Structures are given as C-alpha cells and as structure tokens.
Amino acid sequence: MNSSPPLLQVSDLVRHYALPREKLFGPPPTVKALNGVSFAVQAGKSVGIVGESGSGKSTIARLVMALDTPTSGSVALEGRNLHTLSKADLRTARRDFQMVFQDPYGSLDPRQTVARIVAEPLEALAETRRAEQRERAAEALAAVGLRTTDLDKYPHEFSGGQRQRIAIARALITRPKLIVADEPVSALDVSVQAQVLNLMQDLQQQFGISYLLISHDLAVVNHLCDDVCVVFKGQIVERGEPAELFANAQHPYTRTLLSAVLHTPSR
C-alpha cells in the first residue's frame, strides 16, 4: 500500500449534539449525528459521501472543514490533525482545503463585487497585495470559464450556474489540494448541472484537486468520484468504487437508495 499519508485521513469521527434539556433534573438528550466514521482520500482522487437528510453527511463536511469540533476522533490533512492546530495555524492551513456550498444564491455576499468575493480567501491569508489578489482572482475566473470583465460585477448579475462557477473560483484561488463540495449541483437545472460537473472534472485533471463530494444524487457521485461511502444514521454502511458498488450493493440501505432512483428509459 501507500507509504506516504493520504491527503485526508478521517479516523473514527464521532459528533454528538446536546439538545435542550427536557426534564429539569435529567441529562439533556443528545443527537448522535456521527458514530465513528473513518475514511481516507488519496491525493488526486475523489471520494463521494452519499446519504439522505439526517444521515450525517453534512456533519462530515463541517468537521472536515474544521468548522465544528468532533466529540471524538480526528481529521488529518497530510498528516496534520486539523482540530489540534492553533487558530493561526489553522488559518494558514485552510489554503489547502476549501469548500463549495450548495446554494449559489446564499453563499455569495450580494453587496461585494466578484473580485472581492473570489479574492477573500487570499486576503484572509494576508500574504498578497491587492494588485496580486486581483490578478489571481482573474486567473481563477478564467479557470472556471468566466471573463476578467466579470470582476467588477455583483452576484445578482449572474445566473445560478455562473454563481456556482464564482463559488468554485473562490475555492480555487488558494490552489487547494482538497475541495469539499456539499451538494454543489443540486440547486441547478439539468443542463447547467452538466456544465458545472464537467468543469469540476476538468479542474480535477488540470490541477490534481481531490474532491470530497457530498450528495444525495448517486448519478452525480458516480460521475465524479473514485470511491463512494454510503452513510446511514451516522455510520458508513458500505463503501467501494461506484461502478462496483452500484452494480453489486450488499447493504439493504444502499439497495433501497438504488431502487429509489427513477430511471429514464434509454433509447
């Protein structure tokens, strides 16, 4: 096997959330969002997390992005545990992992220009000057198929698909090794979905980016990922290569998911 540590190693991740106390003297009830999830992402490869709402897949994304702290377990990026880093170190480490959110309408600040939105991660790293930031923003926009003239526009001037490109450009600008994408195409129309999926595929080949793709759509995961983990009630119940897994599902939950897919008859 591989001797160098994987790009991302998630080990035995547990996250329980405490709910408001129901009885005055009793322990507060907890939601067990994640119950020991482990997986690895090798550099340049992509992993998909499939599951339904409430299965814990978005909790995985939040923990991997270090936006939330696990109850126990660890997330290591290139061997470094993200949750034990100091605030300043975490901030610099963030250049290597970026996120693309589901809703291209809610995730871009309507009052900022595209140039500011896209360059913001660089500004947070505080290593570059304004002029260089603008140049890098233009580069990132070009990589996602937008124009330099778009830098001074505002988000409302763009369609949903274009906004998702802007969000991807913002994730690309720090030249990350890993992009966590939480349902990146589910808010988009079918034909626009295809454009964004192709773009993600191109960027993967061009820059060697790994994706951690969170989705409920098996076809999207099949299209983009080398490995799939099926999450159910906070645990990974099945994993494997998408083609093999979908053709040969063992766990009843995976089968339920597959049988719920409505196929369009092919010609």
Place this chain on the structure above:
Amino acid sequence: MPLLEVNDLHIGLQTQRGPAEAVRGISFSLERGETLGIVGESGCGKSITVMSLMGLLPSTAKVTGSIKLDGQELVGLPEKQMCQIRGNRIGMIFQEPMTALNPVHTIARQVGEPLMLHRGLTKAQARKEALDLLDRVGIPDAASRLDAYPHQFSGGQRQRIGIAMALACGPDLLIADEPTTALDVTIQKQVLDLIQSLVKEMGMALILISHDLGVISQTVSKMLVMYGGSVVESGPTEDVFARRAHPYTQGLFAARPAIGAPRGLRLATIRGSVPELVDLPPGCPFAGRCAYTVDACHATRPSATVLPPDHAVRCMRLEEIAAIAGKEAVAP
C-alpha cells in the same frame, strides 16, 4: 368534452426590465383520469402556466387565450367565482411542504379548512373528514396527531399533509408543482406512488410539473417539454422518450449523468444559457443554443409538426436533424 382545455394561452408579466411574455401561445387538453407532465428548466414558464389555471397570477399579469374547465371559461373569471373553483375543483400540491403549511395552525384545521369553506361542513365534521384524509395519505396514527403542528412532522409527512389538503374536496384536477424536489429519494418514490394511486382511485386528472425526467417517465401518460415560454415537444410520454425529436429534448436527456456510466466520460452540455424572458428572440426560442440553428430559425417561430398519432414537435429542421442524427448513428 375534455375536462381541461387550454387554447393559445399567452401570459404577459411586468418585470423590472419591462414587459415580458412568459407564456407564448400554448395549447393542451386533458381528459378526466389522464395524467400530464410538464418538463422544463427554471424560467421556461411551466409554473406560470399552472398558476394561471389556479388564477394565482400577479394582478399585473395579462392573460389572453382560453382555459376551459368542463366548458367553463376561467380566463377573466371574477375572483369570487374563481374562489369556488380553487381548492375545490382544482387542488394543488406545492414544492416546499414547510412553506405551504401554516406553522401556527394544527394540521386538522388546515386539512379541514377547504371542507368548511367549500362544502359548508361544521368544525366537527371537517375534523372527522380530515382524519379520514390523513389516514388515506398514510400519516401513521393520524387520530392522535390531529392537533399536532407542521414542525412536528418530517418532510415526507408534511408533503403527505399537503396532499391531504389538496385532495380534501375531491378535486377534478390535481396540480403538483415539483412535489418531490425537496424530499429525499426514498421518500420521493413513496410520495409519487401515493399521488399516482390516489389519482387512479379518485379518477382525477393530474398535471405534474418536474425538471426530473425520471419522475416524469414513471408517473404520467403524456407530457409537454417547455422552453422559453413555448411547448417545444409534446405527446405520449413513451413516444417523446423514444423519439426525442426536438434538439432541446435531446440536450436535456444527454445532460443527465447516469449511474453505471464509465468514469471520465464528459457530459453533453447545451451551450449558452437559458435566455431571460425579456430577451426572448423573435424566432425559435432555442435558436442560437441549438447546434442545428440556421438563419431561418432566428426569423420565425416554427409551427408544430405532428408525428402521427399525436406527437407534436416545434422545430423547422426536424427532417434534416433526423437525417443528420441517422447518419451519425451509422457513421462511427
């Protein structure tokens, strides 16, 4: 006489950028018990079309053409009379079950409300009827949950409550606007199965709006493909799925990733983006994005070509495209 007959429907909307024609002359009819699907992407006019059937367009909208329900003209009908039809003879299921339900009313009250309004039932009778309806849509232990509020139910259960509300008065026509988009895939199937079995059982006609071709193929017997306010292709679902005559329909099908497709395959995309309604070209709405565009496409709107028995396509280059596609199929 068909239950619903829509003829040359035009809807003009006032937008910030000036007047826009959101629906540009669509016609279809629906018999009792028939199921119709409308597919298209955001901004194609599919939701506006069904909103006009419900009489729920903004007051500035201009509607011309005709919508006849059982022979009664709905275009220009005074609001008072429209209220007799809405929720009574036409029921509607909305996309987002959380926002369609009122969070401060119990579900018994919400499901019973149309019965008190349209059928003149008393509160107690409406409550009893609501219980039957909730049982029927599969809310477990409905009797003890009548006084629960929407937030106490899961997404799938809320959509079932929305269905119970739409069905309360036994409508002749049920409209479902993206009823499963907000739901998980396994719940989606349950809800679609429920809608289908209720439609069959109660002999209603169904109009189902969806952007998901899988949902359409498994639920309805005939379909319309809409683009830029026009119906570009229509006919029995099987025929449309088998022939995919219009270039837009072809593009829509090709763009979907499929389970089991080999890795590294690129998806076919439709170049460009959906035009805004204000900027719709005078000719074919798909002109410019379509790979087969010729000058004539920009100039005039294509008329419908009927492929017997009743599969209609609005494309002026239908034969040429079939010939090109045929050659490509043979060549490689």
